[in-house]
Amino acid sequence: MSLQLINRSPDLKRLRDEGYEIEVRAGHLLVHSVPYVNPRGETAMGTLVSNLTLAGDITARPDSHVAHFVGEHPCNLNGTEMAQIKHASNKTDLGCGIVTDHSFSNKPADGYADYHHKMTRYIEVIGAPARSRDPDLKAQTFRPVAASTDESVFHYVDTASSRAGIQALSMRLxxxxxxxxxxxxxxxxxxxxxxxxxxxxxxxxxxxxxxxxxxxxxxxxxxxxxxxxxxxxxxxxxxxxxxxxxxxxxxxxxxxxxxxxxxxxxxxxxxxxxxxxxxxxxxxxxxxxxxxxxxxxxxxxxxxxxxxxxxxxxxxxxxxxxxxxxxxxxxxxxxxxxxxxxxxxxxxxxxxxxxxxxxxxxxxxxxxxxxxxxxxxxxxxxxxxxxxxxxxx
Missing domain, CATH: 3.40.50.720 (NAD(P)-binding Rossmann-like Domain)
Structure with missing residues (x-):
């Protein structure tokens, strides 16, 4: 299902073709190996996560500007947290093994046109301090990500649960x-x-x-x-x-x-x-x-x-x-x-x-x-x- 969704959605396919390590799981889009600077001033890699808004087996315009992050909170070179994107910091279980540490808020005036726009914008902001130190440091690793082997009981992704943030709770059923x-x-x-x-x-x-x-x-x-x-x-x-x-x-x-x-x-x-x-x-x-x-x-x-x-x-x-x-x-x-x-x-x-x-x-x-x-x-x-x-x- 994830490969079909990526292939049929121009914004996801563009992310993959440009070398981002993307994965679709539990109604969420994950971009792995996103470089950032941690609170100790070290370069680290995290995972950027967004819920998906879908129209069947193709993406629609994002309905939320909020994104989640797996890793420490991205910082400036001096170790201070990036206040311009800070939203909340707490462990959040999104289901199917996706446990995030932080959420970010960065909303363009007209919102995000698609998921390529949303994810690359966040990656640009998060990774700016790391790139200032090493211009060759990019999230575009061209490293392949294996397709998820988890078989869903649904013929299409349950975006109602992922949108509400209750995917992990729903799996109790x-x-x-x-x-x-x-x-x-x-x-x-x-x-x-x-x-x-x-x-x-x-x-x-x-x-x-x-x-x-x-x-x-x-x-x-x-x-x-x-x-x-x-x-x-x-x-x-x-x-x-x-x-x-x-x-x-x-x-x-x-x-x-x-x-x-x-x-x-x-x-x-x-x-x-x-x-x-x-x-x-x-x-x-x-x-x-x-x-x-x-x-x-x-x-x-x-x-x-x-x-x-x-x-x-x-x-x-x-x-x-x-x-x-x-x-x-x-x-x-x-x-x-x-x-x-x-x-x-x-x-x-x-x-x-x-x-x-x-x-x-x-x-x-x-x-x-x-x-x-x-x-x-x-x-x-x-x-x-x-x-x-x-x-x-």
Whole structure:
């Protein structure tokens, strides 16, 4: 991906062709072997780093004038720090092994036209004292830089994380996950998980994508696409594989004959509406010491006004917390008269249910702070009330 990006981006290609040691990693551009003078008046080499603004597989105009630096703070010949570029000095983990020591701020009146303009301007300023001592000292070493062997799960660079400076934090989500059931909530779960660096996303569902599914799932299929009656897992894989490269489709229902297929994941999301199936899956996961998040939604028509009452539920089970399963996860099959069994599901509630589950998963992964450690939460639409319990001790 990095070589393709460099070859297709005129500013990056120009930097490489002019002999700069450039590398693209984790949504950032790195220029190695940048000469500077350190606080002791010695000539040293550092690495200049910038986040990348991309339009697909080509660079766009830089959206930030700030640059980062790996090394000591560049100084003048007398050992004083270069105040004209000073921004902040602290260790910053940008992900994938990029840990910077300083950040610089140097903004032209009209901003930077491209990354060649940005990086060479900083290199010129940083290296001026060193070049005054040795005019032949340049960052243009023409030394080749090996292409990164790190394979991304994405087909294009996650510039949202790099732009926000949370690339290292996002990598905590690099886990194997599975979604059982691609109905309303399960499909919104996929929509969210496909935007994370999950190492694999496995989909389990034996249904085909029908017209009623279109009204409670992300996206907007055409009539012709609905008439194709594609398996749900293949339908959603085709959409989200445009972004995430490691989505695995299993066109089957999970039952006793294939239950082993859901074992071994870092997290399993259970999105089924049949209690006996949920019970079978939960029992197998608990016996295996696996973590899972079970989601549920109850909707019924109530009152003379015939309005909907709805509750979204998210219940988390980890190897050290299983005692709440019986009281919090419904395991019995509902009778045919039950309002939930009438398939009352609304897209916004499906999406909310999925978001609640994803937020909890991200807490478990250490992405979000988690002061409560809740293993069960519900949201009631009529009271606009979010409740949590089963707090860890």
């Amino acid at each position: 690099a886990r194997r996950v599975a979604i059982i059931g691609l109905g309303g909530t399960g499909s919104y779960l996929l929509d969210q998980l496909a935007k994370t660096p999950a190492t694999e996303i496995h989909l389990f569902d034996g249904d085909v994508f029908m017209q009623h599914n279109a009204f409670r799932a992300p996206g907007a299929p055409s009539l012709a696409q609905l008439e194709a009656k594609a398996p749900k897992v293949e339908w959603f894989k085709a959409i989200y594989s445009n972004m995430h490269a490691r989505i695995v489709a299993h066109h089957c229902y999970v039952d006793e004959t294939n239950i082993n297929a859901i074992l071994g994941f870092d997290m399993v999301f259970i999105c089924v509406d049949k209690g006996s199936v949920r019970q079978m899956i939960a029992a197998a996961l608990v016996a295996n010491g696996s973590s899972f998040i079970d989601v549920g939604m109850g909707v019924e028509v109530a009152g003379e006004a015939h309005q909907l009452l709805a509750v979204c539920r998210v219940t988390t089970v980890t190897p050290d917390r299983t005692e709440h399963i019986a009281s919090r996860i419904p395991m019995a099959d509902r009778d045919e008269e039950d309002a939930y069994n009438q398939n009352i599901q609304i897209a916004d509630l499906n999406a909310m249910n999925a978001i609640m589950a994803v937020v909890k998963w991200k807490k478990i992964c250490g992405f979000y702070a988690d002061e409560e450690g809740e293993h069960h939460s519900t949201y009631s639409t009529s009271m606009n009330l979010l409740t949590t319990d089963e707090v860890t001790e």
